[in-house]
Amino acid sequence: xxxxxxxxxxxxxxxxxxxxxxxxxxxxxxxxxxxxxxxxxxxxxxxxxxxxxxxxxxxxxxxxxxxxxxxxxxxxxxxxxxxxxxxxxxxxxxxxxxxxxxxxxxxxxxxxxxx
Amino acid sequence: xxxxxxxxxxxxxxxxxxxxxxxxxxxxxxxxxxxxxxxxxxxxxxxxxxxxxxxxxxxxxxxxxxxxxxxxxxxxxxxxxxxxxxxxxxxxxxxxxxxxxxxxxxxxxxxxxxxxxxxxxxxxxxxxxxx
Amino acid sequence: xxxxxxxxxxxxxxxxxxxxxxxxxxxxxxxxxxxxxxxxxxxxxxxxxxxxxxxxxxxxxxxxxxxxxxxxxxxxxxxxxxxxxxxxxxxxxxxxxxxxxxxxxxxxxxxxxxxxxxxxxxxxxxxxxxxxxxxxxxxxxxxxxxxxxxxxxxxxxxxxxxxxxxxxxxxxxxxxxxxxxxxxxxxxxxxxxxxxxxxxxxxxxxxxxxxxxxxxxxxxxxxxxxxxxxxxxxxxxxxxxxxxxxxxxxxxxxxxxxxxxxxxxxxxxxxxxxxxxxxxxxxxxxxxxxxxxxxxxxxxxxxxxxxxxxxxxxxxxxxxxxxxxxxxxxxxxxxxxxxxxxxxxxxxxxxxxxxxxxxxxxxxxxxxxxxxxxxxxxxxxxxxxxxxxxxxxxxxxxxxxxxxx
Amino acid sequence: xxxxxxxxxxxxxxxxxxxxxxxxxxxxxxxxxxxxxxxxxxxxxxxxxxxxxxxxxxxxxxxxxxxxxxxxxxxxxxxxxxxxxxxxxxxxxxxxxxxxx
Numbered sequence: 001x002x003x004x005x006x007x008x009x010x011x012x013x014x015x016x017x018x019x020x021x022x023x024x025x026x027x028x029x030x031x032x033x034x035x036x037x038x039x040x041x042x043x044x045x046x047x048x049x050x051x052x053x054x055x056x057x058x059x060x061x062x063x064x065x066x067x068x069x070x071x072x073x074x075x076x077x078x079x080x081x082x083x084x085x086x087x088x089x090x091x092x093x094x095x096x097x098x099x100x101x102x103x104x105x106x107x108x109x110x111x112x113x114x115x
Numbered sequence: 116x117x118x119x120x121x122x123x124x125x126x127x128x129x130x131x132x133x134x135x136x137x138x139x140x141x142x143x144x145x146x147x148x149x150x151x152x153x154x155x156x157x158x159x160x161x162x163x164x165x166x167x168x169x170x171x172x173x174x175x176x177x178x179x180x181x182x183x184x185x186x187x188x189x190x191x192x193x194x195x196x197x198x199x200x201x202x203x204x205x206x207x208x209x210x211x212x213x214x215x216x217x218x219x220x221x222x223x224x225x226x227x228x229x230x231x232x233x234x235x236x237x238x239x240x241x242x243x244x245x246x
Numbered sequence: 247x248x249x250x251x252x253x254x255x256x257x258x259x260x261x262x263x264x265x266x267x268x269x270x271x272x273x274x275x276x277x278x279x280x281x282x283x284x285x286x287x288x289x290x291x292x293x294x295x296x297x298x299x300x301x302x303x304x305x306x307x308x309x310x311x312x313x314x315x316x317x318x319x320x321x322x323x324x325x326x327x328x329x330x331x332x333x334x335x336x337x338x339x340x341x342x343x344x345x346x347x348x349x350x351x352x353x354x355x356x357x358x359x360x361x362x363x364x365x366x367x368x369x370x371x372x373x374x375x376x377x378x379x380x381x382x383x384x385x386x387x388x389x390x391x392x393x394x395x396x397x398x399x400x401x402x403x404x405x406x407x408x409x410x411x412x413x414x415x416x417x418x419x420x421x422x423x424x425x426x427x428x429x430x431x432x433x434x435x436x437x438x439x440x441x442x443x444x445x446x447x448x449x450x451x452x453x454x455x456x457x458x459x460x461x462x463x464x465x466x467x468x469x470x471x472x473x474x475x476x477x478x479x480x481x482x483x484x485x486x487x488x489x490x491x492x493x494x495x496x497x498x499x500x501x502x503x504x505x506x507x508x509x510x511x512x513x514x515x516x517x518x519x520x521x522x523x524x525x526x527x528x529x530x531x532x533x534x535x536x537x538x539x540x541x542x543x544x545x546x547x548x549x550x551x552x553x554x555x556x557x558x559x560x561x562x563x564x565x566x567x568x569x570x571x572x573x574x575x576x577x578x579x580x581x582x583x584x585x586x587x588x589x590x591x592x593x594x595x596x597x598x599x600x601x602x603x604x605x606x607x608x609x610x611x612x613x614x615x616x617x618x619x620x621x622x623x624x625x626x627x628x629x630x631x632x633x634x635x636x637x638x639x640x641x642x643x644x645x646x647x648x649x650x651x
Numbered sequence: 652x653x654x655x656x657x658x659x660x661x662x663x664x665x666x667x668x669x670x671x672x673x674x675x676x677x678x679x680x681x682x683x684x685x686x687x688x689x690x691x692x693x694x695x696x697x698x699x700x701x702x703x704x705x706x707x708x709x710x711x712x713x714x715x716x717x718x719x720x721x722x723x724x725x726x727x728x729x730x731x732x733x734x735x736x737x738x739x740x741x742x743x744x745x746x747x748x749x750x751x752x
Contacts, residue, residue: 037494037496038496038498040494041494041495041496041498042498044493044494044495045495045502045505048489048493048495048505048508048509049505052505052508052509052516056513057508057512057513057515057516058504058505058508058513058516059516061356061357062354062501062504062516064357065353065354065357065501066501066502066504066505069499069501069502073498118682118684118697119682119683119684119694120680120681120682121659121680121681121682121683121696122659122663122679122680122681123320123613123680126319126322126659126660126663127318127319127322127323127326128319129311129315129319129547130547136549137547137548137549137550138547139546139547139548140318140319140323140546140547142323143658143659143660144658144659144660145656145657145658145659146656146657146658146659146662146696147655147656148655148656148657148741149655151737152695153686153695153696153697153736154657154681154695154696154736154741155693155694155695155696156683156693156694156695156696157656160658161547166323166546168658169322169323169324169660170323170324170327171324174327197694198691198692198693198694200694205309205310205311206311221561222548222549222560222561223560225560225561225564226557226560229560229564230556230557230560230563230564231557233376233556235376235377235556236376236555236556236557236563237555237556237557237558238555238557244554244555244558245379245553245554245555246377246378246379246552246553246554246555320718321714321715321718322660322663322714324714325713325714325715603715603719604715606719606722607715607718607719607721607722610722611722
C-alpha cells in the first residue's frame with residue numbers, strides 16, 4: 001500500500017499523517033515479490049501510458065501525473081527493496097526492475113509537460 | 116380506537132401536530148397506576164433526556180453535556196396528554212400546534228439563527244413550503 | 247403513460263446511480279489482479295442489493311414509512327443506536343471517498359491537485375441540495391450517470407471471450423494470493439451492498455409518495471435497474487481484466503484507472519472515463535449526504551424532506567450542510583483517495599448485519615405489510631443475505647489485515 | 652399505592668412471575684382501549700401479552716432476538732398468553748407478578 005504523495009511538496013506533512021492513519025488500519029507487511037510486482041506493475045503502466053501519449057490518446061497533463069505517480073512508486077519501492085532484497089541474486093533482480101521502471105518513466109511525458 | 120398495541124403502534128412512533136408537521140417521536144409513554152383500576156395511559160413523553168434514560172449512562176451524560184453547552188433552561192421533556200391523540204396511522208396525530216412545543220426549541224433556534232441567514236433558505240414562518 | 251414513465255425513470259435511476267467510487271475502484275482492482283475470477287462475487291452483491299432494495303421499497307410503499315422509521319419503532323431507541331452510529335460512521339467514510347473520486351477526476355482533467363478540489367466539490371454539492379428538490383438530485387445525477395455506459399461499450403469493443411465471462415459467474419476458489427482474493431471479494435460486496443442505498447431508496451419511495459400501486463415500479467427499479475447497474479460494474483471488471491491483467495498492472499492509484507478505456511476507445515475513452523468518475527461520484531456524494539440526514543431526521547422524528555425549503559426542516563438541512571463540508575476534510579488534508587475507498591468498502595461490508603438482520607423481522611410483520619409480507623422466495627433470499635452479512639462481519643477486518651492495501 | 656406513574660419502556664420485555672415465583676414469560680405488548688366516563692374518556696390498559704420462547708428462553712434478553720424468535724413463531728417455540736390487567740401486579744414494575752388466587 002503505497003504512501004500517498006501530494007501534488008505539492010509543501011503539503012507533504014498532513015498527507016503523511018493522513019496516510020499513516022490509514023496504513024495502520026490496513027496492509028500486511030510487503031514481501032519481496034510484492035515489491036517487485038509493484039515495480040513491474042508501474043513499469044507496465046508507464047509503458048502503456050507512453051504509448052497512448054505518443055499516439056495522442058493521453059493528454060500530456062494526464063501523462064505527467066502518471067509519471068509523477070510512477071516516480072513516487074519508484075522512490076518507495078527502492079526504499080522497501082533495499083531492506084527486502086538480501087541475497088546478491090535478489091539485489092540484481094531488484095536493480096534490474098527499478099532500472100526498467102526508470103527507463104520507462106523517461107519515455108513518459110518526455111516533452112516539457114504542459115502544467 | 117380500541118385495541119391499540121402500545122409498544123408496537125405507539126412507543127417510538129412518529130408524532131405529527133394538527134397541521135401534519137413532524138414534532139418528534141414518542142420517546143416514552145407514562146402509565147398512571149392505581150389500585151383496583153386499570154393502568155391509565157397518561158401521556159406521551161418526547162425529548163432527548165427521555166431517550167437518554169432508555170439508551171444508557173453514556174447517553175445520559177451526553178444529553179446533560181449537550182444541554183449544558185446549549186445553556187437550555189427547560190428540562191427538555193415535552194409531556195403530551197394521551198387524550199390529545201386523534202389518530203394512530205403511519206404517524207400519531209396529536210391535536211396540538213407544534214410551534215410552541217419545547218421539543219421544537221432546537222429546530223426553531225437553528226431555523227432563526229443559522230438556516231434563515233443563508234440565502235434561498237425560505238421563510239421559517241408560514242412562507243411557501245416546497246422548493 | 248405515467249406508469250411507463252415511472253418505470254423507465256426507475257430503471258434509469260438504478261443504472262445511472264449504480265456505479266460509484268467503490269464499485270469502480272473495487273471492480274478495477276479485481277479485474278486487474280484476478281481477471282474474471284471475481285465476477286461471481288459481483289453478481290452475488292448485485293442480486294443481494296436488488297433483493298434488499300425491493301424489500302425496503304415495498305416496506306416504504308405499503309406502510310408509507312421509511313426503513314429507518316421502522317428500524318426505530320419496531321426495535322426501540324436503545325437497539326436503534328447501534329445501526330445509527332455504525333451506519334453514520336461507515337457512510338461518512340464512503341462519502342469522503344466519493345468526494346475523493348470527484349476530486350481525483352478533476353485533478354486528472356485539470357492537473358490541479360485533488361486536495362484543492364475537495365472543498366469546492368462539497369460546496370457545489372451543498373448548493374444543489376440547498377436549492378434542488380429530491381427529483382433533481384435523484385434523477386438529474388442518474389441521467390447524467392448514464393455516461394457510465396461507456397464501460398459497456400469499452401468492454402464490447404475489447405471482444406472478450408464471452409464464454410469465459412459467463413463461466414466466471416460460477417463461484418471459484420483462487421489459485422494464488424488467497425487472502426488478497428477474499429479481501430477483494432469482501433470489498434466488492436461492501437461496494438455493491440451499501441446501507442445508504444436502501445436508506446436513500448426507501449426515503450425516496452416516501453418522498454415520491456409511493457403506495458401499493460407502485461409495487462411493480464418498485465420491483466422493476468430495484469430488480470431490473472440494479473441488474474443493469476451491476477452489468478456496468480461487470481464491464482469494468484472485464485475491461486480491467488483485458489487491459490491490466492494481461493499486462494501485470496495492479497491498481498494502486500486512481501490515475502492508473504484512466505488508462506482502462508484508452509485502449510478500446512482512445513482519446514474519447516479517457517475523457518468519458520473522467521466524466522463517468524466525476525458524475526457518478528458526485529451523484530453518490532449527494533445521495534449519501536442526504537442518506538445521513540434522512541437517517542438522523544427519521545430516527546429522531548424531525549421534519550425532513552428534500553422537497554421542503556431548508557427553513558422548514560432546519561435540523562435536516564443543518565445535518566446535510568455540516569456532513570457534506572466535513573466529508574471534504576479527509577481529502578483536503580491529502581488522505582489517499584484509493585486507500586480511503588478500500589477502507590470504507592471493507593467497513594461497509596463489516597457493518598451489513600446491523601441493517602440486514604432487522605429486515606427478517608420487518609418484512610414478515612403482517613400487521614404492517616398485510617398481504618405484501620415476504621414470500622418463501624424473498625425470505626429465502628433474505629436469510630441467505632443475512633448469513634452472508636454475518637460471514638462478512640467476521641471475515642472483513644481480518645482480511646483487511648491479511649489481504650488489504 | 653395509588654397515583655404512581657411508570658414508564659412503559661421499563662415494562663418492555665420484563666419477566667413476569669406467578670405467585671409461586673415461576674416465570675410465565677416476558678411482557679411483549681400492552682393492549683389499551685377507551686374507557687368512557689362523565690368528564691371525558693380515558694385510555695386504559697385492558698390486557699398484557701406475555702410471551703414465552705420455549706427452549707430458546709435463555710436468548711430472549713435482547714429485543715432484536717425476541718423479535719426474530721417471534722417472527723419464527725411456532726418454529727422457535729414462541730407462544731403468547733393474554734393476561735387481564737386485574738391479574739397483573741405492577742407494584743414493583745421491574746418485577747411484575749401475577750396475582751394468583
